[in-house]
Amino acid sequence: MTDLTENPGLSLNAVVRGACPHDCPDTCSLLTTVQAGVATRVQGNPDHPQTGGVLCNKVSRYTERSYHPERLLQPLRRAGPRGSGQFEPVSWDEALRDIAARLSAIAARDPQAIVPYSYAGTMGLVQAEGMAARFFNRLGASLLDRSICSAAGGEGLTQTLGGKVGMRVEFFAESKLILIWGSNSIASNLHFWRYAQQAKRNGARLICIDPRRSETAEKCHEHIALLPGTDGALALALMHELIAHDWLDHDYIAQHTLGWQALRARALQWTPERAAAICGVPVEQIKTLARDYGQSMGQRQRQPAAIRLNYGMQRVRGGGNASRAIACLPALIGAWRHRAGGLLLSSSGAFPVDKAALQRPDLLAGRKPRTINMITIGNDLLAPASAVFGPKIEALIVYNSNPVAVAPESGKVVQGFARKDLFTVVLEHFQTDTADYADYILPATTQLEHWDVHGAYGHTDVLLNRPAIAPQGQARPNSQIFRDLAAHMGFNDACFLDNDETLCRKAFAGKVDFNALLDKGFATLSLPEAPYANGNFPTLSGKCEFFSARLAAQGLDGLPEHVPNYETAGSSALYPLAMISPPARNFLNSTFVNVKSLRSMEGEPVLEMHSADADARGVKTGDVVRVFNQRGDYVVRAEVSTRARPGVVNSLGVWWRKFGLAGTNVNQLTSQHLTDLGRGPVFYDCLVEVSLATAPATQAA
Ligand SMILES: Nc1nc2c(c(=O)[nH]1)N[C@H]1C(S)=C(S)[C@@H](COP(=O)(O)OP(=O)(O)OC[C@H]3O[C@@H](n4cnc5c(=O)[nH]c(N)nc54)[C@H](O)[C@@H]3O)O[C@H]1N2
Ligand SMILES: Nc1nc2c(c(=O)[nH]1)N[C@H]1C(S)=C(S)[C@@H](COP(=O)(O)OP(=O)(O)OC[C@H]3O[C@@H](n4cnc5c(=O)[nH]c(N)nc54)[C@H](O)[C@@H]3O)O[C@H]1N2
Ligand SMILES: [Mo]
Numbered sequence: 001m002t003d004l005t006e007n008p009g010l011s012l013n014a015v016v017r018g019a020c021p022h023d024c025p026d027t028c029s030l031l032t033t034v035q036a037g038v039a040t041r042v043q044g045n046p047d048h049p050q051t052g053g054v055l056c057n058k059v060s061r062y063t064e065r066s067y068h069p070e071r072l073l074q075p076l077r078r079a080g081p082r083g084s085g086q087f088e089p090v091s092w093d094e095a096l097r098d099i100a101a102r103l104s105a106i107a108a109r110d111p112q113a114i115v116p117y118s119y120a121g122t123m124g125l126v127q128a129e130g131m132a133a134r135f136f137n138r139l140g141a142s143l144l145d146r147s148i149c150s151a152a153g154g155e156g157l158t159q160t161l162g163g164k165v166g167m168r169v170e171f172f173a174e175s176k177l178i179l180i181w182g183s184n185s186i187a188s189n190l191h192f193w194r195y196a197q198q199a200k201r202n203g204a205r206l207i208c209i210d211p212r213r214s215e216t217a218e219k220c221h222e223h224i225a226l227l228p229g230t231d232g233a234l235a236l237a238l239m240h241e242l243i244a245h246d247w248l249d250h251d252y253i254a255q256h257t258l259g260w261q262a263l264r265a266r267a268l269q270w271t272p273e274r275a276a277a278i279c280g281v282p283v284e285q286i287k288t289l290a291r292d293y294g295q296s297m298g299q300r301q302r303q304p305a306a307i308r309l310n311y312g313m314q315r316v317r318g319g320g321n322a323s324r325a326i327a328c329l330p331a332l333i334g335a336w337r338h339r340a341g342g343l344l345l346s347s348s349g350a351f352p353v354d355k356a357a358l359q360r361p362d363l364l365a366g367r368k369p370r371t372i373n374m375i376t377i378g379n380d381l382l383a384p385a386s387a388v389f390g391p392k393i394e395a396l397i398v399y400n401s402n403p404v405a406v407a408p409e410s411g412k413v414v415q416g417f418a419r420k421d422l423f424t425v426v427l428e429h430f431q432t433d434t435a436d437y438a439d440y441i442l443p444a445t446t447q448l449e450h451w452d453v454h455g456a457y458g459h460t461d462v463l464l465n466r467p468a469i470a471p472q473g474q475a476r477p478n479s480q481i482f483r484d485l486a487a488h489m490g491f492n493d494a495c496f497l498d499n500d501e502t503l504c505r506k507a508f509a510g511k512v513d514f515n516a517l518l519d520k521g522f523a524t525l526s527l528p529e530a531p532y533a534n535g536n537f538p539t540l541s542g543k544c545e546f547f548s549a550r551l552a553a554q555g556l557d558g559l560p561e562h563v564p565n566y567e568t569a570g571s572s573a574l575y576p577l578a579m580i581s582p583p584a585r586n587f588l589n590s591t592f593v594n595v596k597s598l599r600s601m602e603g604e605p606v607l608e609m610h611s612a613d614a615d616a617r618g619v620k621t622g623d624v625v626r627v628f629n630q631r632g633d634y635v636v637r638a639e640v641s642t643r644a645r646p647g648v649v650n651s652l653g654v655w656w657r658k659f660g661l662a663g664t665n666v667n668q669l670t671s672q673h674l675t676d677l678g679r680g681p682v683f684y685d686c687l688v689e690v691s692l693a694t695a696p697a698t699q700a701a
Contacts, residue, residue, distance in 0.1 A: 010469070010470060012037045013036065014033075014034045015033050017029065018031075018447060018448070018464075019124070019453075019463035019465040020447070021127075021446075021452065022591065023123055023149070023589060024588065025457050025459070026050070026051070026189060026191040026192070027454055027463060029044070029048035029050075030465075039468050042055070042060060042063060043055065044060075048521070050169070052194060057585070057601070058586060058595075061595060061598060062448065063448075065446070065595050066446045066448050066469075071429060072429060072430060072435075074089050074443060074474045075091065075095040075442050075443060076090065076440065077095065082419075082437055083417070083436055087438075092484070095442065102423050103423075106394045106395050106423070107139060109391075111141050112141065113391040115144065115395070116141055117374060117377065117396055117399075118132065118401050119148055119374065120400060120401075121591065122447065123454055123455075124447070124452030125454065125503070126453060126503040129358055130479055131482040133358065133360070134493075135496075137359065138360075138496075140364065141369060142371065142393075144372055145374060147374060148681050149681075150457075152315075152675035152676070152678040153320070157324075157346070159548040159677070160544060161532075161538070162538030162545075163349035163538045164345065164350075165347070166342060166346070168339070168459075168527065169347070169460075171340040171529070172192065172344075174199065175204055175341065176204050177207070178205070178307075179308070180196070180207070180310075181307055181308065181326060182309065182314070184215060184216045186214070186215040187215055187216070187583060188585075189310065189458060192458060196308070205292065206222075208220040209313075210226075211650075212580065212644065213642055214643070215585065225281065227645075228684045229318060229319075229564070229684070230279040230280070231325075232322035232325045232562035232563060234286065235322065235329060236325055236560070237275030237276075237286050238289065239329070240275075241290030241291070241294065242294045243264055243268060245291070247290075247333060249331075253331065255535060256331065256534070256535035256543050257546055259545065262546065263547065275562075278564075280647070296333065296335070297335055304338035305333065306340060306341055307329065307343040308344055309327075309344065312684065315683040316565050316684050317565050317566045318676050319677075320675050320676045321562070321563045322563075324560035325560035326343070330342045336533055338530060344458075348455060351456075352511040352525075353455060353507060357506040358507055374407065375681045376674075377413060378407060378410070378413040378415075381415075394422065394423060395424070395425075397424075398426045398428075398434055398438075400478070403417075404436070404657065405432065406653075406667065408681060410668045414437075426441050427441075427481055428441060429444055429446055429475075432590065433590075436658075442476075445467075446472075446475075448468045448469050449468075449470065449471045449472065450467055450471075451501065453504040453517070461525070462517065462523045464522070512525070546559065556677075565685040566685050567686055569687070575630075575689050577689060578647060581654070581670070581686075582652060583652065584652040587654065587655075593655055593656045593659055594656065594659070599659065605652075605666070606637050607627060607638050608639050608643045608644040609641065609644050609649050610642075612646050613644070617690055618692060622638070624636070625690050625692055625693055626690070627669060627688050627690050628689055629686070632669055633664065633668060634651075634665065635693055649688065649690065653666050670686050671686060673685070
């Protein structure tokens with residue numbers, strides 16, 4: 001067995017196979033060209049079918065990010081007021097020693113006062129979940145509910161289909177009707193869009209369901225621009241029409257579903273007229289969509305209808321129920337019978353990841369630490385100790401995340417991070433908005449510099465990432481930093497000696513051929529082509545559960561229902577506009593905002609407004625506007641645009657605050673409320689008002 005971590009064979013001239021680490025459904029296979037020890041080019045691997053030799057704008061500029069002049073290359077210690085961004089260099093040993101001493105002192109009182117905060121800066125199983133989880137389990141730190149992205153839809157899907165499972169993405173190429181529901185695929189799921197294009201060339205009809213006229217919406221045959229948070233109503237009205245016109249697969253329903261009579265009664269309450277009023281779309285559009293969908297699987301046509309459900313529709317109060325309602329649709333028409341029919345939200349449930357081997361929950365040794373929801377970090381950092389909450393948060397260890405920019409209600413998040421009595425360590429590539437508040441910043445390696453292994457959430461291949469170049473400066477992999485911290489804390493369990501190769505091998509516990517990964521860089525899971533053609537859903541009943549006994553047992557509605565937003569469009573005279581803040585095409589959440597070539601493509605933070613809403617406020621394109629609600633103010637440049645529908649403004653995220661106008665970003669306005677299911681975020685359930693800004697605003701260079 002070669003020792004991959006020591007990596008003696010790091011060639012000075014080579015083409016190295018890797019994996020894109022970013023939080024994106026596509027998880028591409030990368031080829032990095034190295035010349036004289038320097039990575040000169042990152043390309044998509046043409047041998048990997050899902051990547052097809054194509055990369056997005058962002059990752060094709062990966063070398064610009066890795067060799068960025070502002071890359072953090074040595075440990076830093078705070079040398080000015082908290083949040084001022086002033087730091088001084090410090091040696092690794094001094095930093096680790098001091099951090100270990102501070103954490104040990106807190107842990108002696110109550111280790112739950114220490115909170116890890118991480119998300120998906122890298123999705124690699126080693127650099128995201130392996131050594132870090134072992135460290136925090138051994139410490140007995142608070143657990144983190146990593147809920148900020150996909151929790152509502154994940155729970156909705158699990159309660160309906162039994163897990164984060166669905167169609168295989170490649171078969172969308174054979175579909176005849178594709179509903180792209182709550183997704184701007186061209187921006188955020190480019191490699192799915194390639195399959196949708198293939199289908200379109202073969203005569204498929206593409207329908208986009210999205211409040212915003214996105215890049216994707218304008219390339220589909222039809223765009224249904226509903227109000228944010230009304231997808232549940234739309235799905236129930238579609239069911240109403242399927243029932244009223246008997247566009248149903250009675251045999252599939254009888255054999256492979258649970259709760260049909262109850263769902264039928266519920267759906268019959270949802271006439272298209274009722275839904276149209278809630279969704280803010282013409283009733284004819286709902287009826288036509290139902291006909292297209294309902295007749296797709298008719299006896300003679302057998303033209304499979306497929307739904308690419310995504311995250312946009314979940315980030316509202318009723319996101320869980322809406323996902324459940326939509327997940328019921330394919331079973332009603334028997335779309336699952338065909339490999340190109342059904343639905344895909346996330347494929348992550350297909351991967352046999354051995355979490356216990358990686359994360360070692362046994363190191364908790366019977367302790368049951370509290371769980372902090374990452375969405376409410378603003379409130380939680382400001383919460384005093386109490387019997388319900390537990391100890392006040394005294395230390396935060398942040399890695400793979402930029403909460404000061406991405407978490408909701410930034411005003412509170414900033415106030416929390418600025419607390420004088422909080423000890424904060426940030427593992428990062430760059431001095432982000434969050435790193436500005438650190439006591440210590442520890443420099444981490446990028447994907448070009450470390451080993452990792454990846455599953456995916458938009459396809460079903462496992463990928464291996466080999467380092468292409470040596471770590472830059474004094475940067476260390478996250479795994480190494482937690483190994484080092486463990487040593488300084490005196491944790492001498494053998495598992496802290498596992499190197500990255502061992503972690504890569506343990507991740508799939510022998511269920512994926514590691515030699516194939518070493519040879520080719522990727523391995524495809526062996527899965528059935530049409531997994532639910534004969535039922536066999538991974539639910540307890542083995543059926544698609546229209547009615548969920550588990551939800552009912554929790555006192556919740558066992559059937560999917562339309563759950564209105566916390567902040568319903570049109571419900572407030574003070575804040576009459578609904579605001580959504582979906583991803584920008586050239587950023588990846590807040591990653592890449594500091595890469596100049598990409599930032600110049602995005603220009604500056606923009607608020608798209610419909611002309612009727614702009615005219616009513618005397619706003620023209622290019623005006624600096626103040627967007628505000630009860631949670632704060634956000635300053636941004638207005639763009640009067642046909643991408644916005646009346647009553648809804650769009651501000652693409654997630655800018656670093658320090659690159660925004662007046663040092664703000666859109667999360668100044670979003671709320672810390674949670675979704676109906678899964679305790680997820682409600683970024684797109686947010687009412688605001690807009691007015692011309694009076695004070696001049698500046699953007700950092
Ligand atoms: N370029 C790029 N790619 C990304 C990301 C990025 O930041 N940039 N982020 C990555 C991450 S973390 C994720 S989770 C995925 C997200 O993946 P997707 O969910 O596919 O991504 P989005 O492009 O955000 O699409 C969301 C769409 O939903 C729409 N939307 C907003 N509210 C509603 C609603 O109530 N109902 C409906 N039907 N639609 C609504 C938005 O207008 C937007 O066009 O993308 C990943 N890929
Ligand atoms: N308003 C609004 N807010 C949103 C969203 C939205 O649509 N609208 N989207 C939400 C969603 S879907 C998500 S997933 C979250 C994303 O939130 P985060 O997961 O916090 O994503 P990023 O902002 O990309 O920050 C990731 C950070 O990890 C760092 N990083 C990358 N690789 C490594 C590594 O190997 N080691 C270390 N130590 N650091 C690394 C990067 O430099 C980057 O600063 O944001 C959420 N916030
Ligand atoms: Mo996400």
